[in-house]
Amino acid sequence: MSLIVQKFGGTSVANAELIMNAANIVTKAYNDGNDVVVVVSAQGDMTDQLIGRANKINSRGSKREMDVLLSAGEQISIALLSIAIEKLGYPVVSILGWQAGVMTNSNYGNAMIKKIEPDRIKKELDKKNIVVVAGFQGLNKYYDVTTLGRGGSDTSAVGIAASLNADICQIFTDVKGVFTADPRKVPSAFKINEISYDEMLELAALGAQVLNNRSVEIAKRHNVLVEVLSSFSGEPGTIVKEATNVEKMLISGVAKDDNIARISIIGIPDVMGWDFKIFSKLASKNINVDIILQSIGRDGTKDITFTVKDEQLEETVDLLNNYCQSLENVKISYDSHVSKISIVGAGIESHPEIAAKMFEALFSAQINIQMISTSEIKISVLIDQDKADKAVLVIHDAFFGPAV
């Protein structure tokens, strides 16, 4: 007998039929003799519906009140999934984030889980109940409801799995697992059977929106075995686990991120500490800088180029213009029409030919590389956005071979 945490996303519980489908998956696991905890997101369009209702009244409602509003979405889901499980004749109890002991900080709208006290969940499992928990929500020290931000239900699920020392955390979604590239764009993309936490983290950060990044971090920290799988296919998905046990692949995926903009500061006087100051300035405004490239310019000046998320471009440029006002000859330029293409794989560090192969594939397709950034398990390049899909395709085929 195992303890299984199963998480169903919004698309997996979007209507009555899908909820019954989820209930069937849950009760099958229970029937197989497992203890089952289920974590559920709000139904498909519920969150948007609720935001729509709010915006008609006040599009700038406080984050605290928006959390009260949005957390009603998961409350509805857990009740509906529970009555579906009741219909199948199984013992079930639904509990909200605060009942499940999900304690968070007070960053409303994007709260972080601080700890989970799963006493209530354990008590219900002892009674042989299937326990359906509202994802995405928690309680702060003021006893107020918080929400965990985008993908928060994944975080809830993995966090609860960690707190219960569960044998596996299954993340049910509308895709079959983690793919080597976006299968809608790359015909030869295939499902990865196993991937390490670190590779998954890089892929998640790169916009492969299968698993929320925080949830992978928690899984890694607490060594939670995670499976990403489809709630429709009934097939095994992708197992995310410790690197040492993972089936070795040189690279595990190619990912694209369009939500990125390049900013260059050109002609900076080469004075010590200038770059430190500018980046700490950006950090203080919560602007996340990604790839950074510094080059020596002419006449004792230097250039710095870096990337930020599209939505932070305007703010960043304003800030830089302000900051560089007093400096003669310093020029700010930017381009939001760029994409970051990355390959992720545990073998990258020990196989220098991987980078060469990637660059060669891009060269062959006449795609110009604007910037390069590497880590132990990742190589990212910045290219023109128009060529991004093509780039993913040629890189994927260079490593995995074209579709047959």
Added chain:
Amino acid sequence: MSLIVQKFGGTSVANAELIMNAANIVTKAYNDGNDVVVVVSAQGDMTDQLIGRANKINSRGSKREMDVLLSAGEQISIALLSIAIEKLGYPVVSILGWQAGVMTNSNYGNAMIKKIEPDRIKKELDKKNIVVVAGFQGLNKYYDVTTLGRGGSDTSAVGIAASLNADICQIFTDVKGVFTADPRKVPSAFKINEISYDEMLELAALGAQVLNNRSVEIAKRHNVLVEVLSSFSGEPGTIVKEATNVEKMLISGVAKDDNIARISIIGIPDVMGWDFKIFSKLASKNINVDIILQSIGRDGTKDITFTVKDEQLEETVDLLNNYCQSLENVKISYDSHVSKISIVGAGIESHPEIAAKMFEALFSAQINIQMISTSEIKISVLIDQDKADKAVLVIHDAFFGPAV
């Protein structure tokens, strides 16, 4: 400075515009220097929507899970009203039933408030916040969410007002107050300015659905001054308070209840204790018996006639048939096509001419009285349902004069 509890029903917060209207009423009271606690119901059709979603999955979901589901309705309302109040620039905080300390028993779907511990509400009032509380919901001893059943938000509001020792509890609704009769049926009906708890209790029990009965009971027990008023007119409504301070009216209203059925057991052998047994049998099945009439029949037998709610007719008749199976010559008959017409008024006990006037009005209109029941402040008659509206009209006009 006063402490005011304001309650807005579902029709008063049904859409964005109405929510802004409620926010204006609330902030006006706050602006006048009062501490303001607001209790809100689910938006107009929200409860039905949620039940619809549930029924598509399982029309027999457990009451516990239905309570989790339905309590999401008020959660949405409090958040929306709060962001409306934020838009008007006032400090506000929304809290759920469990945060407001509304402790109930575990009768899911129809829970009773056991006590209210308003520490959190007081803390927020001390911070000069407008406090918006989810009505209709509470917490039981298992730390599970419960709902209070039909009209439960009234109960929440009066209960919270009692726990805070509030100066007044204003119940905002879509009617202007308590009327002497249903104004849609009786043109001469008029709004009552003041009414006693007892009279209000009788009227509420008789189907004048302005105020939930339990809420009036709580108001009476804790001496909470209640005002029923329109959220649209801006005019004073009806004050419900202790009898000693109420402006004296001989009768305060005429009410009709169509949801009633008459059952007769004819030819019962006149043996001691038989009627006791039959009524305790009904009580054990939670069947509420209203008017009871016992008469001596022929040959040492007797007849018992009583009324029950329409929806309990079938169950009652089945029960009686079973129970009387062994008794020869006992006959059960019933009629659901009856109405109960009642007049309520503090003056009834001391003014016997009131009953005479009521019966005369019915006689003049050629309406036959099937049963009569009286209490200190109420006279009820059972008549044919087809003549019910006419009966209310002629009785009302007999006491208050016809419309001019």
